[in-house]
């Protein structure tokens with residue numbers, strides 16, 4: 001599996017937060033991602049092949065439960081990207097820089113921001 005955007009968003013987000021993500025390819029070619037470190041704050045519900053990753057970025061109560069706290073953790077400002085709210089923006093107002101990510105929902109934008117700019121729970125600069 002190649003690096004980058006082909007990985008599921010929740011896997012990229014979990015990696016950025018310090019999880020050692022493990023992939024399993026099913027017979028039909030679909031890829032499932034699991035928490036390889038089994039840290040209690042990383043992992044979601046146990047599944048047949050391991051512990052499912054938390055659904056970072058998913059627009060659901062479970063998705064919000066794990067994604068919402070990232071706003072405070074990284075000091076993000078989150079809001080609609082336009083008046084029609086057709087996309088959302090998560091932004092970190094840094095001292096000398098300004099990082100942002102956009103997504104279809106607020107949670108999607110937050111998870112994309114964390115996946116790109118968050119490393120081990122810290123903001124990656126420069």
Ligand SMILES: [Zn+2]
Nearest residue numbers: 019035037042
């Ligand atoms: Zn983990």
